[in-house]
Amino acid sequence: MITVKEIAQLCGVSITTVSNILNNKPKVSEETRQKVLEVVKQTGYKPNYFAQGMRKQKTRTIGIVVEDLNIFSTPPIVEAIMAYCEEHNFRTVLLNMRLYDKWQDTWYDDTQKLHSVLEPSIQELLSIKVDGIMYIAGHCRIVDCFPDDFDIPAVVVYALSKNSLYPSVVIDDEKGGYDMTKYLISMGHKKIGVIAGTIDNLHTRNRNLGYQKALFEEGILFNPDYLRYGDWMRESGYREMRSLVKQGVTAVFCMNDIMASGAYDYLYEQGINIGQDISLAGFDNNELSQYIRPNLTTCDIQLKEIGLKSAEILVDTLEKEEADGSYEEIYRIPCQLVVRNSIRKIE
Amino acid sequence: MITVKEIAQLCGVSITTVSNILNNKPKVSEETRQKVLEVVKQTGYKPNYFAQGMRKQKTRTIGIVVEDLNIFSTPPIVEAIMAYCEEHNFRTVLLNMRLYDKWQDTWYDDTQKLHSVLEPSIQELLSIKVDGIMYIAGHCRIVDCFPDDFDIPAVVVYALSKNSLYPSVVIDDEKGGYDMTKYLISMGHKKIGVIAGTIDNLHTRNRNLGYQKALFEEGILFNPDYLRYGDWMRESGYREMRSLVKQGVTAVFCMNDIMASGAYDYLYEQGINIGQDISLAGFDNNELSQYIRPNLTTCDIQLKEIGLKSAEILVDTLEKEEADGSYEEIYRIPCQLVVRNSIRKIE
DNA sequence: TTGTAAGCGTTATCAA
């Protein structure tokens, strides 16, 4: 492995000079600069990562902690972050807490469990001297990731940071729920059921809020019987669809595509024609939504955009050094209505 | 950040002694060992990653290069690798080449393109002194990842290494195709069509081989007209299904679930009843296979197993230092038949 | 059994 020392010898200058040139220090003659740069290029010299990390405090590396890489929303977000970082000449290091793998569904509100893995992960990242950290959650909630006295920039992605010191990037659930409901209404529906997620979940609450605002704006009474809570899983979609059919709704807004698929199951079983006898909407634009029949009208959560925005925030803070305070606390990335064939226009 | 020096001072010993204890060197009195270990634990001391990396050649870090993190098979493999590494006290560093993101489908056989990203990635990993490298491909083919004179262990995952120096872990496509065909035959089918992947693809070739072996074993003539090539995409499933229906097959084996979904599209359009009038099988156990109706009988590629086996091989080689030669060249992880409702038993 | 000191490849400080 070639070192500064050898470069210096090759150029007949001191290692200091080489180092100065490499680090864009001012006081170097143009002549030697050219020569050294030339040799560096020819030899393919790259400064030793460890030696550099030991001296500087910066490594131009960003740490990414993900709750679980197997959550469908995570890889696209991570990929977008990596793309942006690569463009801006930052390394990334990914740490996968594998929360699902370890505890299935039991870690959501278990601060104990979360922190038993998060703390070491952060320590790990700190020990490899990352310049900044991104926390990628699997679903939206208020999460307490970083201590107050954290000394590197951090951003919380797909969840809200409890500590307002760190910006959060989330999807605009309220707008999503609102847009979908507005669309449903525009298609002539007035009796719109909802199969929501778990009751205390933030996605649920905000999408619900959007739903209600849309109803209000259109002067449609909100019937509490039309609002049913599921648990994001297929079975709950099936179950709640049964209730809603009894209520006589003409359309149902499912707060994720998985539950919508459960609703499909029930309707299919009953011989009720989706997109004809009843209209259905999902959320997430999960891959499955384009495969079930009729194709599900849904709302795309723009994972790429989320990743991009998050990376942008962190990288900018890092580049601008002390230009903080310029960032909002919460960024809401808008969702995108995806119209397919599960909603019929009625009178 | 606490250092050896401080630990030494706290214990009233020299830094050498502390270092020796931390590195399990023999010549240390039990007494001092205990004392030092105690202090280390209390202070939460962790050796500085950079200083250590600079001195030793080993970092207990494994580099993972993935072709694209957004390929559906990649995250589960990576997660399994990470789990195993974590268990065995290895760090992992993930490098995402984002090949799809950069070039969509045009990089498969473009060695130029691949290497223009692979080389820097490997250099990067080498520069952070990883102890070993895993290459995670997005689909099976013969791939030329590592030079002959690579001086760290490496394994190729989900593809075959051109260079037999490096073990490969792949799925057993032949067995998968064989098992599925056998199953179809056991359900009474003799006219079994195939919607294969691209003609020169290794998955295609091996699954096809399995198909033909099963036919041969059962004394069923292979009708070349029954074998149609698609391109793994939905539309090609639709297209080829049309041809096969004309051929009068009673069952069709699609080499992935996506093409099967395209076949569903056609059959649905024609009012042909899947699982009744005609039987369909897929491959991959893609998420969608449990959502389309009727649920698709398919073959699960055991991604977790693949990751596990790969990690096992690499970690073992690393732990055992010079115990090489003990590993096979190619590991084939068996696939697992997943029976659902798209295949009917006939006379 | 323990300690001293050299050295890993950088960058930073200061002197020339």
Next chain:
DNA sequence: TTGATAACGCTTACAA
């Protein structure tokens, strides 16, 4: 404008 030299935190001969 350039160059010695110290320092970063650790491991490891070698000496005590």
